[in-house]
Amino acid sequence: MNSLSNKTIAGVLAFSFLALSACGGGGNSRGTNVILSSHSVSATTGGWLARDFAEPSTLADQCAANQTGSQFTEKMWLRSWSNDTYLWYNEIDDQNPAGFGVIDYFDELKTNALTASGRLKDQFHFSMPTQEWQQLNQSGASVGYGINFHLQQSDPSSGVERKVTITYTDPDTPASEANIARGAVVIDVDGVNISAANDATSIAALNNGLFPATDGQQTTFTLQDLGQNETRKVTLTAKTVISTPVQNVKTLATNTGKVGYLQFNSHIATAEKGLVDAITSLKAENISDLILDLRYNGGGYLALASQLSYMIAGDATEHKVFEKLTFNDKHQNFDPVTGEQLTSTPFYDTSIGFNEGLLTAGHALPTLNLSRVYVLTSQNTCSASESLMNGLRGIDVEVIQIGSTTCGKPYGFYPTPNCGTTYFTVQFSGENDKGFGDYSDGFEPTFNPSFDSEVKGCWVEDDLTHALGDKNEDLVAAALSYRETANCPGVQLAKYLMGNKRSVITQDFILEDKRMQAVLKNNRLVNFTR
Amino acid sequence: MKVNILVPSLLLMLLWCSFGCSIQAQQKSSFIEVSALISHFSNESHIEIENTISILLEQQRVLIADNAFIDSSYLSLERAAHKTDNGQLIMGRSMELPFRLRLIIKGDLCFIKDEKSGKSLALSITQCKVQ
Incomplete structure (x- = not known):
């Protein structure tokens, strides 16, 4: 009897424990408050010694403002971090940080080498208060x-x-x-x-x-x-x-078939649905060529550039790479920031779901299966837009460039915060399937290309006297003319020379939009604690 | 004798616990997430949503338009388009994906949920309806 009772008690207790455990699992279904991660504070290191670099992690988050460190530790972190991840780390002059302000010292931690055309190779070295960087906007x-x-x-x-x-x-x-x-x-x-x-x-x-x-x-x-x-x-x-990133989708009738036109202004989240709709409608129109207007497109999400490249080229992208990222020679196999093994960006052939309210992930993308595309450009055509051009050229899609030279930014970075400032230093460059990525002077439209960064096409100045997509607008007209005659409008040469005059x-x-310039490298505010 | 008293007590406790569980299970079933839309737009609600997103995503400032969560329960947020002094986008080649949020109803409350982390925060002023 006792024995039986003990078994009963044990069973009841065990069941009760399980039941209570199950009850516990049902709780906490309300919103989860965000918990700020704590960070350990390393001891301040000793003085500067030329070419002697501590691990960046041992110097991170040691800040003057909150007395977890000093301006010296902030500068030493910048120095070690740059030595570890900067694409051209071996072109940095390793100067003693003493006597420099933090931001002034960061400004020194870059190459002063020039491109073939004589401009600074690194024009992309920025910093801004993390408070400024941490602004999120609804897409567009x-x-x-x-x-x-x-x-x-x-x-x-x-x-x-x-x-x-x-x-x-x-x-x-x-x-x-x-x-x-x-x-x-x-x-x-x-x-x-x-x-x-x-x-x-x-x-x-x-x-x-x-x-x-x-x-x-x-x-x-x-x-x-x-x-x-x-x-x-x-x-x-x-x-x-x-903003509406994809606009003005239309077909232009010619004697040799329909030509599609598409104005793509920005690689933002809402563009995914816009591009899919645009390509779907142009495919339904059975266009024989496409004019892709990127003249005001400064880039954004690289994955969108990959998707649009697939939607243009289709079958030609199979087993090909859209872009390979290359870091400095210390990081040939693994991404130094994410720690992930380096892999190439493919030509994405399905939707990603940038804005799931518009388009969910996993849908097959439409494709035009074109072997040629006319791209309209200006100096505002930059970054992801240039990647798109380079990615297509890498798989032998004929890119014909109409407009002016693009900005020349085959580089990228991971924004990295430390002590209230977010730093942007060039950490990787992108190369296409053929291994080409050297276009730091931009892609230049040229009738007779000699170099890989020169693209067959015509130099034409932006024509503000006609609507975008109008057959009489100079860039569109030049693209249509080139398509028919394989020649460029002669009148543009004089404008080209004038346009290049210093x-x-x-x-x-000067008039300029300073709303999002965020004081950048001239900023001196460091008294913000993450 | 003690055993005789203990067993009914434990059985009672088990019964209580089972009852408690059934209540929680009912609550849990009523906490199933349902996609939602804002049922009544107001400036106060607009500000509450911006502030809630800011806390949820640990970001300093958030800007949304008046149509956020009006036509769709989904919302994508991106870094503000910071530019250089010559007008170029700083992050012209972004490897990130946008922050993706969803407005949901759980029980009687309206929440904003971060689809990546699964975290959600309740709204107190904003009125929601099932999408």
């Missing part, structure tokens, strides 16, 4: 009017006047609702004349009006619309607008 969202401007700076040495022209507007924005369109010239902003402004106060007023930073800001513009002699006044109220611009009086 920003405060403004939905206008993109072309800013022609004043250059007294060559008699060029300051001029602001609309390049394009986004639909469903204050600008489009006010019927503002490409080619309109801004005459004045809140009564300040664009071309006549010649003092800092006036320039500040222009920048403030053109690039509003706050929701609700009202600005009155005097505009001269394209083709109009009269001007008109328009008052716009800034608000959070959503200008002298008064730096104090």
Whole structure:
């Protein structure tokens, strides 16, 4: 009896324990609060010794501001981190950090080598307060009017006047609702004349009006619309607008078949659905060629460039690499930041689900299966857009470039925070399937290419007097003409030479969008603790 | 004798526990996540959503548009387009993916959920409806 009772007790206890355990599993179904990770503080190391580098991790997060370290430890971390991960680490002059401010010292930790054309090889060395870096926007969202401007700076040495022209507007924005369109010239902003402004106060007023930073800001513009002699006044109220990265998808009828046109402005999350829709509709139109307008596309998500390349080239991408990343020779097999084995970026043939509300992951992408593409470019065509061109060239898709030389940025980095500042130092370069990635002077359209960074095509200046996608717009017209005749418009050569003439611009009086420039390397604020 | 008292006590405890479990199970079933939309837009709700996302993702500032979670329960967020002084994007070649969030209803509460980490935070002002 006792024995039986003991077994019963044991069984009941065991069951009760299991039941309680199960009950415990049902709890905590509410929101989980974020727990900030703690970090250990290493001891401050000794003095600087040339070519003697500590492990970066032993110097990380030792900050002057919160007295876990000092400016010296911050600089020593920068030095070790650069020596470990900077692409051209062996071109850094290892200077004693004493006597430098933290940001000034970071500015020294880069190569001063020049490209073949004589410009600095590394023009991509930045830092900014981590607070600034940690701003997230809904995909495509920003405060403004939905206008993109072309800013022609004043250059007294060559008699060029300051001029602001609309390049394009986004639909469903204050600008489009006010019927503002490409080619309109801004005459004045809140009564300040664009071309006549010649003092800092006036320039500040222009920048403030053109690039509003706050929701609700009202600005009155005097505009001269394209083709109009009269001007008109328009008052716009800034608000959070959503850009449309893929616009103006259309087909252009020619005697030799339909040519598709696609304006792709930014590699942002919402572009995935836009690109799929665009390629689907162009495929349904059975186009024989594609004009891809990247003239205002400064890049973004590299995976989108890979996807669009697949959607253009299709079968030709099979078993090919879109881009291979190369780090410095200390990291030939593993990514020094993620620790993952280095693998190549493929041509993605399915959706990734950048914005699952628009398109979920795993859907087969449409493809045009083209062996040739006309790409419209400018100096604003940069980074991921250049990767797209390079990736296609790497699998022998014929890329014909119409426009001007691209920005020349085959490099990338992992933004890395330390002591309230986020640093950007070049850590990798990208190469296509043929192993080519040396286009730091940009891709240049040339009728007779001699070098790998020169691309067959025509140098043509942006034509702000016609709508984008218009058959008479100079870049589109040149692409269509080249397609028919394999020749470039002759009149553009003189403009090319003029365009390459060095200008002298008064730096104090330039118009520029400073909203997201984030003080960058001139910043001195370090009193922020993560 | 002690055993005779102990066994009913343990059985009672087991019964209580089972009852408790069944209540929790009911609660748990009512906590099934359901995709949601905002049922009533207000400035207060807009600010609450921005602040909640900021805390959830441990980011300093968040900017969303008025249409966030109005037509879709999903929202993608990206780094602000920081540019150099010559107008180029700093992160023109990004290896990241966007932050992907979903508005959900669990029980009687509305939450914003980070699809990557699975973490979610409740909203107190914002009114939601099942999508």
